[in-house]
Amino acid sequence: MNNYNNSRSEKQKIKYSKPAKYTTYPIQVFIPQCEVCEKNRSDFYCTECKVHYCQNCESEVHTSFWKKKHKEFIFQEPYVPRIKLSLFCKDENKLICTGCYDTCRTDNHAILSLNGYSNEISEKIKIILNTIQKEEIRNNETIQKSLENQKKIKQEIKELYDEIKINSNLLIEKIQTSKIKYLNLLKNIEMITNKKFDKILKKNMVKQKMINENKNQIKNLKKMKKDENYIKLIQESKEMIERQIQKEEILKQRQVQIETKRQREMERLSQRKMKQKIERGKKRRKKIQLEREKDQFDPRMNRKNLIKLKNGNKTACNALYGMGICGTICGKKIYSSGKHEIKIRIDKFPNPKNQINFITLGVVKTEDRGKLIKKWGNRKTYFFVGDWSCFEERMRSYKGKRLDGNQIQKERCPKKIKLKEYDFFTIFLDMDKKIISFKINEINLGGWRNLPKRVCFFADLFPIKGLEKNQISIL
Numbered sequence: 288m289n290n291y292n293n294s295r296s297e298k299q300k301i302k303y304s305k306p307a308k309y310t311t312y313p314i315q316v317f318i319p320q321c322e323v324c325e326k327n328r329s330d331f332y333c334t335e336c337k338v339h340y341c342q343n344c345e346s347e348v349h350t351s352f353w354k355k356k357h358k359e360f361i362f363q364e365p366y367v368p369r370i371k372l373s374l375f376c377k378d379e380n381k382l383i384c385t386g387c388y389d390t391c392r393t394d395n396h397a398i399l400s401l402n403g404y405s406n407e408i409s410e411k412i413k414i415i416l417n418t419i420q421k422e423e424i425r426n427n428e429t430i431q432k433s434l435e436n437q438k439k440i441k442q443e444i445k446e447l448y449d450e451i452k453i454n455s456n457l458l459i460e461k462i463q464t465s466k467i468k469y470l471n472l473l474k475n476i477e478m479i480t481n482k483k484f485d486k487i488l489k490k491n492m493v494k495q496k497m498i499n500e501n502k503n504q505i506k507n508l509k510k511m512k513k514d515e516n517y518i519k520l521i522q523e524s525k526e527m528i529e530r531q532i533q534k535e536e537i538l539k540q541r542q543v544q545i546e547t548k549r550q551r552e553m554e555r556l557s558q559r560k561m562k563q564k565i566e567r568g569k570k571r572r573k574k575i576q577l578e579r580e581k582d583q584f585d586p587r588m589n590r591k592n593l594i595k596l597k598n599g600n601k602t603a604c605n606a607l608y609g610m611g612i613c614g615t616i617c618g619k620k621i622y623s624s625g626k627h628e629i630k631i632r633i634d635k636f637p638n639p640k641n642q643i644n645f646i647t648l649g650v651v652k653t654e655d656r657g658k659l660i661k662k663w664g665n666r667k668t669y670f671f672v673g674d675w676s677c678f679e680e681r682m683r684s685y686k687g688k689r690l691d692g693n694q695i696q697k698e699r700c701p702k703k704i705k706l707k708e709y710d711f712f713t714i715f716l717d718m719d720k721k722i723i724s725f726k727i728n729e730i731n732l733g734g735w736r737n738l739p740k741r742v743c744f745f746a747d748l749f750p751i752k753g754l755e756k757n758q759i760s761i762l
Contacts, residue, residue: 333357341754345561375404443666480549487542494531501528511716516722522627582629582744583762588617590660594748602634617656617760618744629714635758636673636706646672646757647747648712650723652739668745669735671725673706686725688735700732711762716742 321329321341329339335357358569374383377397574577583600593614595606649670651659659666673684684704687697715724
């Protein structure tokens, strides 16, 4: 047995011997404990039992007839040498010890020391860092260009705003001057008409005096004798009277024509004023009707008061921070007939990585509003979802509908849509045809058919960890 063990140890030394090129390292020796008593170090190893023994345990175990034969297979020095890995094989792409050097050398593998391998890796890292720095420089240049373009655009917008202000002020001044001119014209017309009426009255007074004088003359003439001179005077007086009557009739006709023209002009002006007043009244009524028709959030339909309302119940945001607290709220208005547009502005929608955050906007059946607020249960909804999933590490956006029960039918959006602040989201409802469709900014997302008879707006807001919260407002 001792001869066998000696020959085996010599073979191990030859196997783990290193070539002269490389420096040798000290070998760490690990001697296991006895697997029977678990106290002493092992002195033997039985290949049949596959157990490490100390001297005492080996003598006690191998006493029987059958186990005495195991002594032919017992080895001394049952330790396992732990050799440090000091080389690297490029072909196998792994670290090797000096014992494996001979096998790799026979296969003509490319072998390096750890220092050489580390130098190659450092050179590769330097090349990668240089490329990254160049890309950063390019990105900085593009960012500076974009900032310069933004400044130019802002300046142009300011100039346009100033021009609009100036033009508006000029228009206001023109309108005021036109008003003043119009009023002055009316005053002048009134003055002229009054003067003409005064002149006419004076002429009439003079004519009446003349008529009275003629009458007196006629009376005096009657007293006189009837002769030829008397008759001639009467005839002349009659002719004079007829001429005066004709002149008065002509003047009356002219006055009537002038008055009719003035009346027509005044009627035209009054008609224009009435039309303008009627149009203004119509516009005001339309505005009032539109404001009455606008939807608002219903504070009674707020799930556990997890959503805070602002701006006259037109804006909604998360009341609490943290994950796992989803707020649901419904609108006041019920849509049952006609065509409608629900315009929504996304005031805040933070999208940090490694978090869960989503907004759901859509329409729910009016009879199922209570179920929707109490729990995420059986209801009939048509909705759009935009969320950030930390499990898949990407944005998802899709439209869907939920029938009675938990059956969901989804459809991906035509493009990858990432919600941002100040995005505009619109819901188009055609309750006569029972159709719904969605739109974000200028992107049409399509829609669904077979809506319920009566429908209300709803929104789900899911917050994230931190100080920022989701916020939307109905326009």
